[in-house]
Amino acid sequence: MPTKSFSLLLTLFLLHACSISTTGSTGKPGQDGLQLSNSVSDTEILVKNQNEFNEAVKSLKPGDTLVLANGEWQDFEILFKGQGNAKSPITLKAETKGKVILTGRSNLRLSGEYLVIEGLVFTNGYSPTGEVIAFRENTKKLANNSRVTQVVIDGFSNPDKFDSDKWVVFYGKRNRFDHSHLEGKNNNGVTMAVRLNTESSQENHHRIDHNYFGPRPILGSNGGETLRIGTSKYSLTNSFTVVENNYFERCNGEVEIISNKSGQNKFLNNVFFESRGTLTLRHGNGNLVEGNVFFGNGKEHTGGIRVINADQTIRNNYMEGLTGIRFGGGFTVLNGVYNSPINRYHQVKNTKIENNTIINVDNINLAGGSDEERQAVPIDSSFSNNLVLNENGNNPFKIFDDVSGITFANNIAGQSPQAEIANGFSIEQISVKRGANGLLQSAAAQANNVGASASLSPTKRDETGVDWYPKAELEIEFDSGEVFAVATSAELLESLSKAQAGDVIELAAGDYDINRLIPIENKVTLRAKTPRTVTLYPMRSLTFEIRDGGSLKLDGINISGKKSPDSAGNVLIRNTKLPTLFNYKLVINNTHVSDLNVNHSAHVFDAGYRSLADEISIIDSSFTNITGDILRLNKEQDDLGIYNAEYVTVKNSTFVNIEGAVAKIYRGGTDESTFGPHFYMTDSIVENVGSGKRNKTKSSIFLLGVQQTMLDGNTFKDSKVITIDHTVGEPITKIFNNTFDSVPLPVVTETFAKGPSTAIMEGNNIL
Structure with missing residues (x-):
């Protein structure tokens, strides 16, 4: 879809009287506590062109706020660097949120400590480098303890579809990207990436929260992920990244919406709406997937969670109306490769799958991908206290290899699964109704601690992104105009x-x-x-x-x-x-x-x-x-x-x-x-x-x-x-x-x- 027009942006703009909370969803201080620049600052410096910016940025001190004047900034490669501190960060902000428009060949790099960026829009252009927003100046100068918030990147795609680039790339440690809007990446390359390619970017404790990941069209190739954390080469390294309270709408680039390739990450309370593909634990161990909601609404190839590797925990998630097959199924536990190279498929072991609700999902694949290479079946794992219901009466389980290494216990299903796992299910005529949280719930199942918690509350679309830039509309159809x-x-x-x-x-x-x-x-x-x-x-x-x-x-x-x-x-x-x-x-x-x-x-x-x-x-x-x-x-x-x-x-x-x-x-x-x-x-x-x-x-x-x-x-x-x-x-x-x-x-x-x-x-x- 072509980029939204500049005039539409200005028409829909609303001034804010107050800022978003700086304490994050937990309400606790810490990394989340970077003060936004519309709080009282020691110095505000308004700059009206690139030369003024380049001069002003040289002398910024803790507490300073550098303000970009409203208007279009064309071909602007921003290098924002400085040394703030926890109490007095250095801020770069738009004069009016949403009215500073970066166009042409523009990008943003952060370098230093305790930096804050807010209110910018990237549209009608693309980055001259491989990254639109990067938490580093170069391979040696990174950003730490910094925050990018209330930023929009809309259709800022390289016109060569297979000239790969990325929109947001994390380096360094303890950085945050939040309350931002990313939509319409049409070219090859992950929308957002967390890099672990050096020790200074490992065990990073980044936070990615309250973002609106808008529609990403089908790429027709590998390389269309929306979020990737790590790469195969560093996948046995821990990242400790938290991904929470984001909204993924029609993110259809490829079979992996999220490609997790590192350890000790948390995926909490995200919503996936009519998105093709899955949240994939592709590499890395010890990750937590909890409180996420997947609404497929019967759209083709909508998926849920794909499980690979060791020590994973998947609990209290809700999946409904998912039609995906094979690797993109509603829920998939994959076979691994014995003595796997780091870039292939490590065996699923010591994984807990518990208290999930899976309703009207076509395919739950166990030991998926079994072939001559992928012979390492899941072991030492459990599937317990899950509610599985298909209103059409079809059994969603597909078993492709030996699943005796998964213990099935105290699950409730509306239809009988295969004999080899049937002992772990109670077959009941389940009555469900949609609760105030928008989810189908069974009071009887919840009373027996089966399925997702009644308190699970999906992140709302309007709680993510920014409220001064319109979220995606449905595609214009043939025969709908004049x-x-x-x-x-x-x-x-x-x-x-x-x-x-x-x-x-x-x-x-x-x-x-x-x-x-x-x-x-x-x-x-x-x-x-x-x-x-x-x-x-x-x-x-x-x-x-x-x-x-x-x-x-x-x-x-x-x-x-x-x-x-x-x-x-x-x-x-x-x-x-x-x-x-x-x-x-x-x-x-x-x-x-x-x-x-x-x-x-x-x-x-x-x-x-x-x-x-x-x-x-x-x-x-x-x-x-x-x-x-x-x-x-x-x-x-x-x-x-x-x-x-x-x-x-x-x-x-x-x-x-x-x-x-x-x-x-x-x-x-x-x-x-x-x-x-x-x-x-x-x-x-x-x-x-x-x-x-x-x-x-x-x-x-x-x-x-x-x-x-x-x-x-x-x-x-x-x-x-x-x-x-x-x-x-x-x-x-x-x-x-x-x-x-x-x-x-x-x-x-x-x-x-x-x-x-x-x-x-x-x-x-x-x-």
């Missing part, structure tokens, strides 16, 4: 140039010659006023170009290639050839595309390198006489786990006389941290597809590395074979109730896993 009625090609092009996100260009009946490229820069719909009475005639080698920030829906339109130029490689729709930062959507509904056959290799859609579609849908549409492919989603062949589309859905559509493939999807590499791609095709007809001599895959559908595939109720006739290559991540392939007329059954290859194919083929008719 409708522009057009009757000529000129009017069509003019209306598209003015369209805003959600707008509809409604075409009167007739023929439209399209003699120039149409850039798509917003989320727009081209819709026939009366379905299928409109015909577009592309007259350029490329018709629609989806640019960064654009999405396209075609609805009820005929598209004929009869007037296309006589050149090879014509494309109806394509991403820009430049890598894009924002994900897009493409919907083709009730549309007929025909006669893209003036020359060879004419394609309907061709993805750009380093582009990612959240969704591509073809519904109630038909495609005939095309010399290329329908969907080319195969640009990422460097085998880094990157791919071009998260969801591809084909429903009730027809493909006839297509020389290329209906879809070519490629996701190479061995990384297991992504959710997709997904390919679903139902109730469709594929006839004479894939036989063109330039179709190198020799397939009517080619899927490599797709994580979830469903082919159901389709008819394949006189077409090339469907080729499916399973790579990593335990892919799920279901091929049900299809008719194969002069077409062989799909060929499914297991590239890395040994043994028979894991694809499920049932009810298919072979003619």
Whole structure:
């Protein structure tokens, strides 16, 4: 989503008469007690430009407050350094919170002792270095006992999606980041990281609290975590970081929302709202996960907690409506690797899982990830006093290996689990109702000390971040904006140039010659006023170009290639050839595309390198006489786990006389941290597809590395074979109730896993 406008920021700004509490959620002094700069200070120095700042910062003393004047500060690399003390920190603040805007190539470094930063906004730019906010000047000069509070970073992403950077990076010791707003990181790299790469940053006792972690879109690769504490190399080192009372909303970057890679950390009272992935104890021992709440609301791939390593405690957490599978399940205890290298999977042992409430969660995975490498089953661990209830009556437990090393005791479930763990459960008809805290509760279970405590109170969204900057809104949908009625090609092009996100260009009946490229820069719909009475005639080698920030829906339109130029490689729709930062959507509904056959290799859609579609849908549409492919989603062949589309859905559509493939999807590499791609095709007809001599895959559908595939109720006739290559991540392939007329059954290859194919083929008719 593009960055919020500057005018919106100013409109929604409200002055504060008082500051937030400086004592933290415990109300106790200590590290939390750094005084904010709107308390009485010895000296306040207002600076109006970078030169004035650079001069003033040289002579700051304990108790001083340096004030940045309201306005836009462009290309400002702030180095804020000084030596304050516990009673008199040195403060850098905005003249008015939210009205000091850092844009362009800007960042912030802190160096010294007892420093406080507050009230700044980073937007409309990106850091020229690998960090937007860093608690250090360089590798030798760090910040300690310092605080960054009430700061906003919104969409401050490197325009090169896979040029990795981080937004907030902790170094030093006893630093705090709180009551801040981080939203819209679109590029590779963790949003927030705690580094333990030197002794001076280990056993650091940092605190991360009351922050709003707003939506992070699907990255389509590893490297999309929202928070990481430590790295594999230092994972046997303790951090003692506390992460509490934060709100994670739609943080969907990858399968790990939080990647814990160090020891002795605490994750307390955080809320995860409709966020894909899990709080993952990836490395490190002796961590505590307590009082956290996970609301999945049935959204796909929403997860809970994944447990690895030793001496972990997971208690008094609440999980509801989570649909995640495998590593991203609602609750997962993973197998480890015997004599594991530091960067792989250490065995789960001496772990306590107690007094958690798990309701309407699809998957509780025990000994998950079991394979030839991960053979070290959990040992010396317990699963006790937990409440497990699925209102649909399904058993959520999935057991992948020996779980005799986990003791199950005094749990209550609404349905019988597997025999090997059944002795640890009382099966009861549990009655639950939603309490004042918003959680489903069972008084009977709580009376028996089973499930989460009745006193568990989720952190509220409006208790996090700042109240002078708007939190994320829902994504703007197709067809939600203004409708522009057009009757000529000129009017069509003019209306598209003015369209805003959600707008509809409604075409009167007739023929439209399209003699120039149409850039798509917003989320727009081209819709026939009366379905299928409109015909577009592309007259350029490329018709629609989806640019960064654009999405396209075609609805009820005929598209004929009869007037296309006589050149090879014509494309109806394509991403820009430049890598894009924002994900897009493409919907083709009730549309007929025909006669893209003036020359060879004419394609309907061709993805750009380093582009990612959240969704591509073809519904109630038909495609005939095309010399290329329908969907080319195969640009990422460097085998880094990157791919071009998260969801591809084909429903009730027809493909006839297509020389290329209906879809070519490629996701190479061995990384297991992504959710997709997904390919679903139902109730469709594929006839004479894939036989063109330039179709190198020799397939009517080619899927490599797709994580979830469903082919159901389709008819394949006189077409090339469907080729499916399973790579990593335990892919799920279901091929049900299809008719194969002069077409062989799909060929499914297991590239890395040994043994028979894991694809499920049932009810298919072979003619």
